Amino acid sequence: MPLTDVKIRQAKASTKPIKITDANGLYIEVKPNGSKLWRYRHELNGKENVFAVGEYPEVSLKAVRAARDSARALVKKGIHPSHAQRIELVNTIEAGRETFKVVCEEWFGKKKTTWTPRHHIEVSRVLEADAYPFIGFLPMRSITASHALKLMERVEKRSSPAVAIKLRQYISATFQYAVITQRADADPASVLRGAVIKPSTVHSRDLSKDEIAAIYRGLPLYRSKCTALAIKLLMMFFTRAIELCRSRWSEINLVADEWRVPPEKIKARRLHVVPLSRRMCVG
Numbered sequence: 001m002p003l004t005d006v007k008i009r010q011a012k013a014s015t016k017p018i019k020i021t022d023a024n025g026l027y028i029e030v031k032p033n034g035s036k037l038w039r040y041r042h043e044l045n046g047k048e049n050v051f052a053v054g055e056y057p058e059v060s061l062k063a064v065r066a067a068r069d070s071a072r073a074l075v076k077k078g079i080h081p082s083h084a085q086r087i088e089l090v091n092t093i094e095a096g097r098e099t100f101k102v103v104c105e106e107w108f109g110k111k112k113t114t115w116t117p118r119h120h121i122e123v124s125r126v127l128e129a130d131a132y133p134f135i136g137f138l139p140m141r142s143i144t145a146s147h148a149l150k151l152m153e154r155v156e157k158r159s160s161p162a163v164a165i166k167l168r169q170y171i172s173a174t175f176q177y178a179v180i181t182q183r184a185d186a187d188p189a190s191v192l193r194g195a196v197i198k199p200s201t202v203h204s205r206d207l208s209k210d211e212i213a214a215i216y217r218g219l220p221l222y223r224s225k226c227t228a229l230a231i232k233l234l235m236m237f238f239t240r241a242i243e244l245c246r247s248r249w250s251e252i253n254l255v256a257d258e259w260r261v262p263p264e265k266i267k268a269r270r271l272h273v274v275p276l277s278r279r280m281c282v283g
Contacts, residue, residue, distance in 0.1 A: 003021075008056055013034045017030065017032065022061075022065070022068075026053075038056060040072075049080065049082075053068065098141075100143060101136035103174060103184075104136075107173065108123070116269075126170060130151060134147075134151055141183075141184060148189040152168055153196075155167055161199055168192050175189060243261055257277075258274065
């Protein structure tokens with residue numbers, strides 16, 4: 001007769017192992033120490049084999065019968081259930097080594113040499129705050145477009161649509177790298193372009209000639225002499241403010257009337273030469 005939970009619970013241990021059969025090769029073995037172990041007996045290539053399914057009650061009667069049916073299907077295909085189980089375990093372990101955070105940090109490390117330190121820090125902050133806590137531990141192949149969309153929506157709701165768009169780009173770049181290195185089959189974030197609408201950029205208006213002249217005349221009245229000097233130099237150089245603030249005397253060549261901004265300070269990673277006016281050099 002097929003096993004029942006009552007019959008299994010009432011089974012008592014003896015000095016020797018006891019086997020109580022169910023059906024289709026499934027039985028439970030009651031050990032002298034009281035443990036009750038599920039076993040599936042099958043024949044493959046003319047040899048009898050026993051497949052350990054689990055322990056009762058951690059593996060219920062219903063669950064073990066489903067496992068037995070899956071094992072029978074493998075046997076019919078000429079596959080050892082224990083071999084398939086080991087392969088699945090290896091795949092699970094490998095997937096655990098290929099989480100989003102692991103792959104992303106690998107991609108991130110390769111990009112570090114081509115990015116400016118400022119951009120590197122910016123990307124790192126977005127990933128640490130908005131990606132890793134939610135999908136960092138997930139295997140790459142288990143992440144879907146739905147995961148990425150939820151992350152974007154979470155960031156958008158805190159009034160950061162521009163960051164949400166960047167987050168999608170970073171996730172997409174990570175998946176593209178994973179596809180290249182054969183750790184993902186596709187980029188689920190690629191279909192999310194346009195899911196968050198970037199707000200219109202409101203640029204500062206152009207200053208009129210009279211307004212610029214007024215600012216220049218007012219520079220001597222600035223409380224901070226450094227700020228006044230920086231504004232004056234910006235009017236002469238027409239560079240970005242950050243380039244001016246990070247400049248060093250070693251970059252200035254007064255003989256050639258040049259300011260040579262090194263590649264590591266430029267987003268395009270190329271030498272940027274700024275001509276120096278004679279007024280700046282003498283004033």
